[in-house]
Amino acid sequence: MLIIRPMHKFFLDEISTWHQETEDQGVRQCRYVVVSEIDNGLLLWNTLTLGLVWINNLSVKDWTDNHLDSNLISLLRSQWFYVPVFFNEPLFLKHLLCQYKKVQAKRTKYTILTTLYCNANCAYCYERHGDFIRKSMTDSIAHKVAKFVNDTRKGNKIKLEWIGGEPLLNPNAIDLICGDLRNYGINFESSLVSNGLLLNEDLINQALNRWNLKSIQITIDGTEKVYNDTKNYSGDIANPFNNILNNIAEIFKANIYLSIRLNLSYTNVHDLERLIWLLIKSFPDKSQYLIYVSLLEQEMHCDNQEKLRQNLSNWIYLNKILSDEGFIQWPLDSNWPINKCIADNENCHVISPVGNLYRCEEISATDVVGHIDTGITNSKKVAKWKITNKTCECDDCLINPVCLNLLNCPADLECNSLTKSIDICKRIFAMKAEYCKFKNNQVV
Ligand code: SF4
Ligand code: SF4
Structure with a gap:
């Protein structure tokens, strides 16, 4: 057995003081293990301990059928892939999370919408169907936002996130706040x-400095063609797709990390592959960027199993x-x-162009929780x-x-076979x- 990643120290500390039902009265497989075959062996990731191991000559079927010899079972018991028969994982998990919350570092983040206007007209955008009036942040609100940040940051280093609409339609507000x-x-x-x-060269320099x-x-x-049709930019722009490729090159020159999101729908898989x-x-x-594929929300939640x-x-x-491309x-x-x-x-706040406070970045008129002048009032x-939407099935x-x-997350809705499979597959890619x-480091 190769230990690719040891169990989390916090798990070990907490389990050592958890005397309930952990005496060995016979063992069984832990219910929180994700498995996947690789290199003629089996990767096992325990989502409770966060430990990852690889076992030579073992298959998913061996694990599922529980056909493991007793030496291997005791090795796996030492890493909590096997647990005492009466161990109550969900109960221990509750305890673990409750304790972990107490020691977690706080982060302070402000998500700031500099404008609700956008230069693109994507049909899928939730803001096109939103219930708010489009506005841009004025100079006076921008100064108040900075004061709000100063008053509420609790001494922490802070992160700001600029969103919109298209936030770069109002770079002045960003300049003033910074x-x-x-x-x-x-x-x-x-x-x-x-x-x-x-995002041309001038604006990128401004953003950096x-x-x-x-x-x-x-x-x-x-x-x-798909990009230009989907974005349907306002104004007379010859070929926005070319502009984007040029701007990506500028972003790389400035050494700013880039995430490129690709929206997957039922019909565009081949175009996204190209x-x-x-x-x-x-x-x-x-090393400069990441590409990730996200299914559009409406594709994640439908009744059609096929x-x-x-x-x-x-x-x-x-x-x-x-993943194969690294x-x-x-x-x-x-x-x-x-x-x-x-x-x-x-410790996080979402601030609209008029200074209203929200919890979620997908703002809606009914979800205002306060204002930068008054702080949170609701x-x-x-x-x-x-409130979580997890159920006893979890x-x-x-x-x-x-x-x-x-x-209430507009992106979560209900867990279904698709969302759950995607969440598990993400972990398998990551394992x-x-x-x-790990293997490459060993070779070096
Ligand atoms: S919400 Fe879905 S994916 Fe998450 S723990 Fe529950 S069943 Fe699993
Ligand atoms: S609740 Fe959902 S949509 Fe809102 S900020 Fe969180 S993840 Fe994003």
């Missing part, structure tokens, strides 16, 4: 979610290409999630964003310890990537 934060002596860095069309911009996320919907190869050929240095299966198979197909889309979880996102983390609505799910979904990294 300028004020510098005057307050605040240490900050920022990231940007943009369609990337306006004034905004401490470290990373950018853009979405590319397909190859040239796009992936075009990107890899145009930008061979993979369609869900096809979507899953398309998603796996594209991710396999990316893009590690999702590192294997090295911690248990205490917060799902900014929405259930009280704690009932804040509490709503902490107790037996392989990835329960590392899964956290929110009842394999960690195994390969």
Whole structure:
């Protein structure tokens, strides 16, 4: 047995003080183990201990049929892949998460919408169907945002995230906020979610020098014709797809990390495959960026099982290409999630162009929880964003310890066969990537 990643120290500390039902009265397999075959052996990842091991000459079938010899079982028992028969994993998990919450470092993040206007007109955008009035942040609100950040940051180093609409339609607000934060002596860095069309050399220099911009996320919907049709940019732009490719080159020159999101629908898998190869050929240095494929929300939640299966198979197909090409889309979880996102983390705030406060970045008029002038005034609505949609069925799910979904997250909705399979597949890609990294380091 090769230990690729040892059990988490926090698990070991907590289990050593957990006397309930851990005496060996016979053993059985732990219910939180993800398995996958590689190199004529089996990778096993325990989502409760976060430990990863590889065993030579073992198959998924051997594991599933529980056909393991007693020496191997005792080795696996020492790593908690086998547990005492009466060990109650869900109960211990509750205890573990509760303790882990107490020692977790706090992060303070401000997600700031500089404008709700956008230069693109994507049919799938939730903001096109939203219930808000489009506005851009004024100078006076921008100064107040900086003051709000200064008043609420609790001394922590802070992260700012610029979103919109298209946030780069209002770079002035970003300049003002960053300028004020510098005057307050605040240490900050920022990231940007943009369609990337306006990210030319001048703006990138401005972002580097004034905004401490470290990373950018853009979405590319397909190859040239598909992209230009989908984005349907306002104004007279000859070929936006070419502009995007040129801007990506500028981003790399500036050494800013880039995540490229590809939106997968039921019909565009072949076009995205062409796009992936075009990107890899145009930008061979993979240390500078990441490509990841995301199914559009409407494709994740439908009643048609055949369609869900096809979507899953398309998603796996594209991710396999990316994984084989060396893009590690999702590192294997090295911690248990205490917060799902900014929405259930009280140290994070979402600020709209008029200074309203929200919990979720997908803002909606009914979800205002306060204003930068007053702070949070509706704690009932804040509490709503902490409710998880996990059910008792999760107790037996392989990835329960590392899964956290929110009842009101517009992207989570209900866990179904597709979303669950995707979450497990992501872990399998990550287990394999960690195994390969381990092996490569051993060879060196
Ligand atoms: S929400 Fe779904 S994926 Fe998450 S633990 Fe529950 S059953 Fe598993
Ligand atoms: S959409 Fe979901 S994941 Fe994103 S901020 Fe809102 S609640 Fe969190």
